[in-house]
Amino acid sequence: MRLATLRNGTPDGALAIVSSDGRRYVFATAIAPTLQAALDNWKRVEGELRRRAVEVESGDGVPLDDRALAAPLPRAWQWLDGSAFDAHGRLMTRLFGLQAKQSDRPLMYQGLSHQFLGPYDDVPLPSETDEIDFEGEFGVVTDAVPMGVSVSQAAAHIALVVIVNDWSLRAIAREEMRTGFGWVQAKPACSLGPYAITPDALGANWDCHRAQLRLRVEVNGKLFGEPHGGEMSVGFDELVAHAAATRTLCAGTIVGSGTVSNDDYLTSGSSCIAERRAIEMLDNGAATTPYLRFGARVRISAIDRAGQSPFGAIDQRIVTSRPGGVGAADGTV
Amino acid sequence: MRLATLRNGTPDGALAIVSSDGRRYVFATAIAPTLQAALDNWKRVEGELRRRAVEVESGDGVPLDDRALAAPLPRAWQWLDGSAFDAHGRLMTRLFGLQAKQSDRPLMYQGLSHQFLGPYDDVPLPSETDEIDFEGEFGVVTDAVPMGVSVSQAAAHIALVVIVNDWSLRAIAREEMRTGFGWVQAKPACSLGPYAITPDALGANWDCHRAQLRLRVEVNGKLFGEPHGGEMSVGFDELVAHAAATRTLCAGTIVGSGTVSNDDYLTSGSSCIAERRAIEMLDNGAATTPYLRFGARVRISAIDRAGQSPFGAIDQRIVTSRPGGVGAADGTV
Numbered sequence: 001m002r003l004a005t006l007r008n009g010t011p012d013g014a015l016a017i018v019s020s021d022g023r024r025y026v027f028a029t030a031i032a033p034t035l036q037a038a039l040d041n042w043k044r045v046e047g048e049l050r051r052r053a054v055e056v057e058s059g060d061g062v063p064l065d066d067r068a069l070a071a072p073l074p075r076a077w078q079w080l081d082g083s084a085f086d087a088h089g090r091l092m093t094r095l096f097g098l099q100a101k102q103s104d105r106p107l108m109y110q111g112l113s114h115q116f117l118g119p120y121d122d123v124p125l126p127s128e129t130d131e132i133d134f135e136g137e138f139g140v141v142t143d144a145v146p147m148g149v150s151v152s153q154a155a156a157h158i159a160l161v162v163i164v165n166d167w168s169l170r171a172i173a174r175e176e177m178r179t180g181f182g183w184v185q186a187k188p189a190c191s192l193g194p195y196a197i198t199p200d201a202l203g204a205n206w207d208c209h210r211a212q213l214r215l216r217v218e219v220n221g222k223l224f225g226e227p228h229g230g231e232m233s234v235g236f237d238e239l240v241a242h243a244a245a246t247r248t249l250c251a252g253t254i255v256g257s258g259t260v261s262n263d264d265y266l267t268s269g270s271s272c273i274a275e276r277r278a279i280e281m282l283d284n285g286a287a288t289t290p291y292l293r294f295g296a297r298v299r300i301s302a303i304d305r306a307g308q309s310p311f312g313a314i315d316q317r318i319v320t321s322r323p324g325g326v327g328a329a330d331g332t333v
Numbered sequence: 334m335r336l337a338t339l340r341n342g343t344p345d346g347a348l349a350i351v352s353s354d355g356r357r358y359v360f361a362t363a364i365a366p367t368l369q370a371a372l373d374n375w376k377r378v379e380g381e382l383r384r385r386a387v388e389v390e391s392g393d394g395v396p397l398d399d400r401a402l403a404a405p406l407p408r409a410w411q412w413l414d415g416s417a418f419d420a421h422g423r424l425m426t427r428l429f430g431l432q433a434k435q436s437d438r439p440l441m442y443q444g445l446s447h448q449f450l451g452p453y454d455d456v457p458l459p460s461e462t463d464e465i466d467f468e469g470e471f472g473v474v475t476d477a478v479p480m481g482v483s484v485s486q487a488a489a490h491i492a493l494v495v496i497v498n499d500w501s502l503r504a505i506a507r508e509e510m511r512t513g514f515g516w517v518q519a520k521p522a523c524s525l526g527p528y529a530i531t532p533d534a535l536g537a538n539w540d541c542h543r544a545q546l547r548l549r550v551e552v553n554g555k556l557f558g559e560p561h562g563g564e565m566s567v568g569f570d571e572l573v574a575h576a577a578a579t580r581t582l583c584a585g586t587i588v589g590s591g592t593v594s595n596d597d598y599l600t601s602g603s604s605c606i607a608e609r610r611a612i613e614m615l616d617n618g619a620a621t622t623p624y625l626r627f628g629a630r631v632r633i634s635a636i637d638r639a640g641q642s643p644f645g646a647i648d649q650r651i652v653t654s655r656p657g658g659v660g661a662a663d664g665t666v
Contacts, residue, residue, distance in 0.1 A: 075410060075583075077408060077410070077446070077447035078445070078446075078447050080517060083514070098513055100512045100513050100514060101512070102508060102511050102512055103508070105508065107512055107514050108514060108517045109443075109514040109515050109517065110442075110443045110444060110445065110515065110516075110517055111443060112411070112443065112580055113410070113411075114410035114411050114583040114586075115580075115581065115583070124480065125579065126480065126481050126578065126579055130579070147457065147459065147654050148459050148654060148655065169579060172579070175435060175436070175438065177513035177514075178435050178513065179433045179434070179435055179440055179513075180431055180433050180510035180511065180512075180513055180515070181416070181433060181440050181441060181442040181510075181515050182442050182443065182513070182514050182515020182516070183443075183515070184413060184441045184442065184443055184575075184576060185575070185578045185579045185580075186579075188579045188580050189580060242517075242518070243517060245459065245518045246458065246459055246463070246502060246505070246518045246519075246521045247445055247448075247518075247521050247522060248448065250408075250447040250448070253447075321480050321481060322481065
């Protein structure tokens with residue numbers, strides 16, 4: 001089952017069910033007005049949503065334009081982002097000189113969740129000198145999770161899978177990380193892909209509590225990287241259990257994988273600029289790939305073994321947030 | 334004007350206006366159903382709430398029992414906690430050996446906001462071995478703040494002032510801080526005092542964008558500390574502007590001062606155990622004040638120059654979150 005949120009002038013939009021080819025949708029508002037409302041009552045409404053989804057698969061519904069979609073959750077009560085790709089951690093440690101991973105404990109920070117940008121929304125940011133970067137990630141959305149759940153119990157609370165762009169401002173990130181307090185200014189609002197998909201609907205592409213797809217990242221129309229989501233050192237079940245150790249997780253909590261990254265990064269490429277710059281410094285002694293300028297476009301999708309793109313795409317342009325500020329609109333870097 | 338939230342079985346409760354002596358209230362639900370709804374439309378509804386508050390001051394209303402109150406915001410979209418008392422930072426640096434403050438930039442982390450415990454709610458936590466601690470703080474609640482506001486613009490977005498207990502698990506905090514990712518497991522749900530007060534209603538006790546009151550902390554009925562809120566190295570206006578540098582702040586964002594702490598800590602005492610332990614280690618070579626056990630009570634209030642307690646009190650007991658777990662219920666440590 002594939003869910004999406006259509007804009008309707010309210011903060012949380014209107015819940016819709018989308019066909020598996022992404023071409024048609026029906027409103028699901030008679031079952032639950034919003035995705036948050038559905039997740040608040042997930043055990044009760046999931047079956048009803050699935051029955052309606054069967055009808056959509058049989059041809060019901062009207063044509064869908066992804067550009068009309070908001071993020072599946074345009075706002076969420078909680079966004080906890082892991083860093084479960086150790087290849088990324090090792091490269092970033094070399095670049096920043098900061099050893100984040102201290103033990104076998106998963107790495108995780110809490111980020112801005114009162115706004116998730118929709119897949120085709122412009123991304124307003126204040127300054128190119130902040131070193132604008134993207135981070136391509138997978139994420140899961142939970143229903144209500146009690147405090148102290150086991151890893152196996154946590155798995156049962158994974159309701160939906162999403163793709164995420166965790167926008168990052170690297171010049172600020174370095175300084176904030178040194179404080180130990182985590183990131184505030186370095187992590188503006190993230191973006192979500194158009195569809196939130198139940199794990200079963202991913203078939204063999206969801207295994208070991210990991211998204212077994214390549215995350216394809218394109219910058220200004222050129223392939224930047226296509227690392228595989230299967231190389232997480234811990235699964236999403238472990239990330240959810242880690243997050244819930246000393247707190248309840250409310251329904252609609254989004255837990256991220258961290259930047260997708262592979263050990264064979266020379267083949268797979270990277271899903272953020274900072275990692276590529278780290279590789280360039282290690283290989284050539286100097287980073288040559290620039291951070292993003294206003295007007296740059298970043299497209300993120302996930303490609304399964306059949307070459308399909310089940311999550312749709314995040315395809316956005318960076319613009320200046322300053323009224324009257326300079327913001328190139330020609331799409332060039 | 335003093336606002337509060339009465340429990341009514343819904344997640345956000347019902348908005349009430351409380352008399353300045355804290356003895357009477359009227360529902361304000363005809364003006365705005367919840368405090369979040371009031372903040373969402375603050376510029377429009379503030380005047381109407383103030384007119385109703387004048388009637389409450391003139392004798393309107395029914396008796397209030399603070400124990401019926403939820404947190405003023407039982408959940409919020411965003412909680413950003415500063416660390417603006419440099420005396421606290423210096424002591425914690427000596428204890429943890431981690432230099433958090435790197436520059437003149439304010440310190441700030443993003444914490445759990447989908448749940449704020451009410452002033453008399455039990456505090457469920459999983460284990461005494463996590464080194465359970467409190468942090469007494471002041472906080473402000475904003476209306477909607479645009480990205481990139483100046484410090485002077487930020488001041489105009491401070492709608493309400495609150496007191497906060499930022500519960501902390503020190504054994505986990507040390508490890509999480511070393512990662513640079515900030516705190517997740519070390520920071521369970523915070524608690525809020527019963528009343529959210531407009532800055533003007535604090536009179537001379539709100540000055541230079543700081544709460545000019547002593548924060549009185551009592552543990553199991555004994556005074557623990559009473560440091561003054563005026564010694565913030567940056568005011569709440571600067572904290573709000575810092576928070577909004579690369580993001581909008583949604584209405585109902587809560588920004589915290591960090592642990593209240595004074596340079597003359599030997600006279601004022603501390604508002605968290607970790608700081609007192611740091612002082613003990615510096616003075617005596619060993620920390621002797623233990624962290625909290627299940628059953629412990631922590632009471633936090635703020636005392637103004639006239640000896641009044643305008644925010645009411647947070648008065649809570651720590652209990653085990655584990656079903657069937659051991660949790661002393663006799664109030665002793």
